[in-house]
Amino acid sequence: MSKTNEATSMRDLLCASLDESHVGERLSVCGWVAKRREHGEHLAFLDIRDRSGLVQAVVAGSLDVRSEYVVRVTGTVSRRPEGTVNDRLATGRVELTDCDVVVLSLAEPPPFQLDDRTEIDEQIRLRYRFLDLRREPMQHNLRLRAVVNAALRRSMDAQGFCEVETPLLWAPTPEGAREFVVPSRLHPGEFYVLPQSPQIAKQLLMVGGFDRYYQIARCLRDEDLRADRQFEFTQLDLEASFVTQEDILGFVSNAVLDAAEAVTGVRPEAIGSMTWAQALDQYGTDKPDLRFGMVLQDLSSVFAHTEVKAFSATTVKALRVPGGASFTRSRLDQLTDQAKELGAKGLAWFRIVGDGLESPLARFLSEAETRAIATLDDASEGDLVLCVADEHQLACKVLGALRVTLGSPPVSEGPHHYVWVTEFPMFEGVDEDGNLQAAHHPFTMPHLDDLELIESDPLRVRSQAYDLVLNGWELGSGSVRIHRADIQSRIFSALGISDEVAESRFGFLLGAFKYGAPPHAGFAFGIDRLSAIFAGVENIREVIAYPKTQSGADLMTGAPKGITDRQIRDLRIRVVAKGS
RNA sequence: GGACCUGUGGUGCAGCUCGGAGUGCACGCCGCCCUGUCAAGGCGGAGGUCGCGGGUUCAAAUCCCGUCAGGUCCGCCA
Numbered sequence: 001m002s003k004t005n006e007a008t009s010m011r012d013l014l015c016a017s018l019d020e021s022h023v024g025e026r027l028s029v030c031g032w033v034a035k036r037r038e039h040g041e042h043l044a045f046l047d048i049r050d051r052s053g054l055v056q057a058v059v060a061g062s063l064d065v066r067s068e069y070v071v072r073v074t075g076t077v078s079r080r081p082e083g084t085v086n087d088r089l090a091t092g093r094v095e096l097t098d099c100d101v102v103v104l105s106l107a108e109p110p111p112f113q114l115d116d117r118t119e120i121d122e123q124i125r126l127r128y129r130f131l132d133l134r135r136e137p138m139q140h141n142l143r144l145r146a147v148v149n150a151a152l153r154r155s156m157d158a159q160g161f162c163e164v165e166t167p168l169l170w171a172p173t174p175e176g177a178r179e180f181v182v183p184s185r186l187h188p189g190e191f192y193v194l195p196q197s198p199q200i201a202k203q204l205l206m207v208g209g210f211d212r213y214y215q216i217a218r219c220l221r222d223e224d225l226r227a228d229r230q231f232e233f234t235q236l237d238l239e240a241s242f243v244t245q246e247d248i249l250g251f252v253s254n255a256v257l258d259a260a261e262a263v264t265g266v267r268p269e270a271i272g273s274m275t276w277a278q279a280l281d282q283y284g285t286d287k288p289d290l291r292f293g294m295v296l297q298d299l300s301s302v303f304a305h306t307e308v309k310a311f312s313a314t315t316v317k318a319l320r321v322p323g324g325a326s327f328t329r330s331r332l333d334q335l336t337d338q339a340k341e342l343g344a345k346g347l348a349w350f351r352i353v354g355d356g357l358e359s360p361l362a363r364f365l366s367e368a369e370t371r372a373i374a375t376l377d378d379a380s381e382g383d384l385v386l387c388v389a390d391e392h393q394l395a396c397k398v399l400g401a402l403r404v405t406l407g408s409p410p411v412s413e414g415p416h417h418y419v420w421v422t423e424f425p426m427f428e429g430v431d432e433d434g435n436l437q438a439a440h441h442p443f444t445m446p447h448l449d450d451l452e453l454i455e456s457d458p459l460r461v462r463s464q465a466y467d468l469v470l471n472g473w474e475l476g477s478g479s480v481r482i483h484r485a486d487i488q489s490r491i492f493s494a495l496g497i498s499d500e501v502a503e504s505r506f507g508f509l510l511g512a513f514k515y516g517a518p519p520h521a522g523f524a525f526g527i528d529r530l531s532a533i534f535a536g537v538e539n540i541r542e543v544i545a546y547p548k549t550q551s552g553a554d555l556m557t558g559a560p561k562g563i564t565d566r567q568i569r570d571l572r573i574r575v576v577a578k579g580s
Numbered sequence: 581g582g583a584c585c586u587g588u589g590g591u592g593c594a595g596c597u598c599g600g601a602g603u604g605c606a607c608g609c610c611g612c613c614c615u616g617u618c619a620a621g622g623c624g625g626a627g628g629u630c631g632c633g634g635g636u637u638c639a640a641a642u643c644c645c646g647u648c649a650g651g652u653c654c655g656c657c658a
Binding site for chain 1: 583586587590591592593606607608609613614615616617618619620621649650651652653654655656657658
């Protein structure tokens with residue numbers, strides 16, 4: 001008897017493990033009936049499926065089993081007769097014969113077929129997720145994710161990090177993402193919140209002397225959902241003391257590359273980096289997809305003294321679209337609409353034709369301007385050049401979005417291009433009260449060369465914050481934290497956070513820092529997103545066992561739901577009717 | 581809060597522009613036949629509030645308005 005570590009009291013091995021080495025042995029497998037092919041009352045074939053795959057069982061005589069019945073099949077492993085080998089099946093050279101079939105569980109016909117022949121509407125998949133999980137793609141994706149998790153834990157352990165769990169019931173800190181709120185039964189009128197990240201908890205671990213912490217942490221944010229965003233998501237969260245930014249980039253690179261190697265078998269090259277300003281300038285985004293070119297070009301100097309009103313702006317950016325000259329007018333209108341939605345005043349387009357440019361604007365351009373566009377980025381006949389003239393950041397972002405629309409390959413395609421984006425700005429824009437907003441979070445350490453600018457020119461202050469980007473997806477972000485009270489108070493003051501407000505919101509953190517805070521820095525990246533890209537799927541729901549819909553519903557359980565009057569009473573809360 | 585796409589037997593689609601009987605295809609399901617199939621095959625059968633509500637019309641799956649659900653995106657996500 002061949003024993004494997006998949007053997008249990010009920011089975012000897014997994015279906016797909018059966019091969020010619022077992023020929024002659026009498027073995028048991030357990031699984032679901034994937035398919036039944038009957039040939040009268042003397043012969044029937046059963047495809048038995050478990051998580052590993054299929055194996056064919058040959059049954060002499062009729063038997064009363066249907067699709068998805070759970071069975072234990074004991075049979076003799078036999079070579080298939082001449083001419084009946086199935087090359088499309090991993091176990092296609094063998095079959096189980098002289099089978100005893102024990103029905104362990106009956107099954108109604110499933111609401112959708114569990115083979116891979118048709119794509120099932122996601123609404124139905126989610127309603128019957130337990131059946132969807134039985135199918136190969138979900139089996140593959142969740143197992144791939146488990147490989148990622150295991151590799152990350154191994155990597156962090158090997159790098160000397162200590163796994164520490166932090167609370168899910170935490171104190172409200174009304175900054176950043178909207179928090180999920182949990183009413184307290186024992187303290188009526190008071191609330192916990194679910195952490196949008198273990199940010200403060202892990203910084204306190206640094207004060208607590210755990211100089212290398214990590215956790216595979218669930219984070220919860222009550223913000224609108226997207227293809228790459230669920231209410232709850234999982235991060236590899238880490239923080240370390242007595243380190244610089246370079247140390248953190250090294251730790252995270254190791255972890256991500258270890259995970260990539262575990263999944264693909266090949267260790268990617270070291271992860272390169274660019275500054276935030278470069279990313280914006282060349283790709284029009286802080287999460288550049290480096291799988292394809294179409295780098296943004298800058299024509300500001302060419303148009304510095306232009307006669308053309310549409311191009312009188314601080315920045316003129318251009319994007320060459322190879323072969324784009326064949327776009328129809330309605331396609332160009334679509335792109336223009338997209339540009340306007342993103343805030344551009346308009347979108348100028350130029351078809352590159354034999355003897356120059358074809359465009360409504362062509363006749364207004366000077367000779368130098370025409371030449372600059374016609375020769376842009378090695379442009380050749382048949383290309384299209386799109387231009388946006390505006391304030392620098394807007395012009396870049398609009399063309400960056402068009403670059404993605406026009407050039408981005410599917411998630412499942414192309415190599416994995418990791419890149420670090422560093423030197424994010426410290427502040428971005430202002431809130432309703434006219435106060436500066438922290439680009440990352442208020443505990444982020446400014447770039448030491450820019451400390452002087454905090455008061456004089458805050459928008460130019462660079463921070464020691466960094467993102468990890470993979471194929472245009474933001475995997476995660478981190479920063480060096482402020483551990484000095486004087487700098488922290490200058491930042492709070494720049495953000496318009498008074499001492500009193502700071503004390504009430506983060507008092508316990510600031511208080512802790514008075515007792516000896518080591519210099520520290522950290523990072524967190526999304527395991528859902530990383531796994532989705534490894535799995536080649538466009539949507540993180542495909543790597544989550546029980547995801548929610550875009551409206552935040554769980555179609556299987558029906559959550560969110562009402563609770564009983566008793567529960568409401570115990571919590572001392574009141575439900576107010578919608579619309580009142 | 582907003583834009584766009586989708587909703588038709590259990591499943592996946594077609595039908596919708598240009599209104600005319602719930603019409604069609606494939607899978608599944610049920611019954612019968614079939615001793616080497618593996619997308620098994622043959623014969624027969626059941627199965628529908630065309631998401632829901634209203635309107636236009638002699639007549640609505642089809643046109644209009646509203647609404648619900650799912651999706652993609654903008655806002656939002658320190």
